[in-house]
Amino acid sequence: MSVNEEFRPKIVAFCCNWCSYAGADLAGSSRLAYPADVKIIRVPCSCRVNPMFILRAFEKGADGVILCGCHPGDCHYSTGNYYTRRRMTMLFSMLDFIGVENGRTRVEWVSAAEGVKFSTTMNDFVAKIRSLGKNVRLGDLRCKD
Amino acid sequence: MQGLKARALELLNDGTVSRVLGWKIGENTYDPEPAFFETAEAMEQFVYNNFCAANLSKYMIEASKLEGKTLVCLKPCDSYSFNQLLAEHRIDREKAYIIGVGCKGKLSIEKVKQSGLKGILSVTDTDPLKVETLYGDAEVAYKDAMLDRCHVCKGKEHVVYDELYGESEDTSDADRFEQVRAIEAMSPEEKFAFFQAELSKCIRCNACRNVCPACSCRKCVFDSNKFDSAQKANVDSFEEKMFHIIRAFHVAGRCTDCGECSRVCPQGIPLHLFNRKFIKDINALYGEYQAGADVDAKGPLTSFTTEDAEPGVVSQGGIV
Numbered sequence: 438m439s440v441n442e443e444f445r446p447k448i449v450a451f452c453c454n455w456c457s458y459a460g461a462d463l464a465g466s467s468r469l470a471y472p473a474d475v476k477i478i479r480v481p482c483s484c485r486v487n488p489m490f491i492l493r494a495f496e497k498g499a500d501g502v503i504l505c506g507c508h509p510g511d512c513h514y515s516t517g518n519y520y521t522r523r524r525m526t527m528l529f530s531m532l533d534f535i536g537v538e539n540g541r542t543r544v545e546w547v548s549a550a551e552g553v554k555f556s557t558t559m560n561d562f563v564a565k566i567r568s569l570g571k572n573v574r575l576g577d578l579r580c581k582d
Numbered sequence: 583m584q585g586l587k588a589r590a591l592e593l594l595n596d597g598t599v600s601r602v603l604g605w606k607i608g609e610n611t612y613d614p615e616p617a618f619f620e621t622a623e624a625m626e627q628f629v630y631n632n633f634c635a636a637n638l639s640k641y642m643i644e645a646s647k648l649e650g651k652t653l654v655c656l657k658p659c660d661s662y663s664f665n666q667l668l669a670e671h672r673i674d675r676e677k678a679y680i681i682g683v684g685c686k687g688k689l690s691i692e693k694v695k696q697s698g699l700k701g702i703l704s705v706t707d708t709d710p711l712k713v714e715t716l717y718g719d720a721e722v723a724y725k726d727a728m729l730d731r732c733h734v735c736k737g738k739e740h741v742v743y744d745e746l747y748g749e750s751e752d753t754s755d756a757d758r759f760e761q762v763r764a765i766e767a768m769s770p771e772e773k774f775a776f777f778q779a780e781l782s783k784c785i786r787c788n789a790c791r792n793v794c795p796a797c798s799c800r801k802c803v804f805d806s807n808k809f810d811s812a813q814k815a816n817v818d819s820f821e822e823k824m825f826h827i828i829r830a831f832h833v834a835g836r837c838t839d840c841g842e843c844s845r846v847c848p849q850g851i852p853l854h855l856f857n858r859k860f861i862k863d864i865n866a867l868y869g870e871y872q873a874g875a876d877v878d879a880k881g882p883l884t885s886f887t888t889e890d891a892e893p894g895v896v897s898q899g900g901i902v
């Protein structure tokens with residue numbers, strides 16, 4: 438697939454407050470670069486992310502959506518991210534089923550100490566979305582546009 | 583049928599139940615509709631034939647709020663929906679007297695029409711179906727007139743009942759996940775084209791939501807005071823745009839695959855494909871699960887194990 442240098446994707450990153458948002462902070466204070474295309478939305482826990490938020494992000498024009506939370510076992514609320522894991526697996530599989538390229542959705546566990554992982558994850562995800570190009574599918578599922 | 587009607591009347595007359603929830607005779611053999619019967623006189627309209635496809639379990643939500651018991655007729659597949667509603671505390675077991683009715687596969691007039699017959703005047707529910715049309719008489723094989731869901735029937739055991747009535751016959755002769763697998767094998771472009779063609783037919787009548795036993799929320803996200811149902815297909819609120827997938831997700835892990843949504847859709851949209859995709863994935867990743875089979879079982883999306891697969895499996899070869 439050809440890479441369009443001009444294409445600046447819109448990427449939404451849901452980050453849980455306790456690990457991943459802190460990880461993003463650490464990436465920032467360590468001066469680790471990640472593309473400005475990533476817009477972070479802070480959530481109390483990864484399991485706060487209703488699957489509909491992901492669909493909504495796509496509907497509003499996101500080209501890729503990534504969800505970051507504490508590593509399994511480390512959730513601030515003990516078990517939130519275990520529910521997240523099942524829900525997102527189901528949602529991503531359904532999106533794949535209806536023809537939304539599965540590279541556009543991702544879950545990564547990033548701890549507060551993993552500034553480097555945060556930065557590499559975001560760089561990698563942005564590169565992936567750039568290669569996929571603009572998301573034209575999930576504006577209106579009924580395709581009335 | 584006479585025996586079932588007589589038994590229902592008996593229970594109504596001796597005061598065991600205050601009303602009967604069953605099917606009422608329609609204009610034709612093929613259009614019986616769900617109804618409550620409160621008197622012996624009303625019971626004259628009671629019918630149970632091979633066109634009684636409607637799942638009555640959801641009506642028990644309202645019936646659970648009424649005085650006295652309601653006799654409810656449940657087919658084997660309906661009994662799963664009843665159990666699931668019990669598990670979700672939406673109905674009251676004490677308010678129901680369940681007659682588990684036998685089932686030989688339910689017929690659909692749509693299937694009869696699909697066989698090419700026009701101007702249908704009357705039809706029997708026998709094997710084969712005898713169809714009288716404006717252009718002469720015809721026959722349709724029972725299997726060819728059966729609802730799709732009966733070809734992938736879960737089995738003819740009732741999972742909950744007070745007494746059983748009538749004979750059943752095994753009707754399953756197809757693979758429940760065959761269509762899902764065929765779609766999984768398509769390219770993203772083909773998948774999207776397929777769903778685009780199907781979902782753009784939707785007129786947003788809400789029939790699928792209304793019939794679904796898993797859709798029992800008192801306030802549904804699709805009930806909006808900003809637009810009425812006549813405008814639903816045209817508005818572009820987020821909920822409307824993503825209707826099918828939102829609803830499928832809301833019922834994921836709770837859908838018993840009763841098949842009602844696909845049966846009632848006036849546009850013939852294969853809504854069961856969404857439900858079965860979820861069911862197939864759940865079975866593959868979290869262990870075989872049949873909603874409604876066991877009232878005390880934990881739902882797959884409201885439980886977890888620490889060893890669960892990562893969402894990345896979807897992009898690393900998919901869920902198989």
Ligand code: SF4
Nearest residue numbers: 784786787788790847
């Ligand atoms: S029953 Fe069919 S047409 Fe009606 S809202 Fe559901 S999918 Fe749309």
Ligand code: SF4
Nearest residue numbers: 794837839840841843
């Ligand atoms: S989604 Fe369809 S198959 Fe599933 S419980 Fe509801 S009506 Fe039945």
Ligand code: SF4
Nearest residue numbers: 797798799802803832
């Ligand atoms: S569509 Fe969702 S909100 Fe509406 S009744 Fe069904 S489960 Fe409840």
Ligand code: FES
Nearest residue numbers: 453482506507513
């Ligand atoms: S608090 Fe980070 S995933 Fe729950």
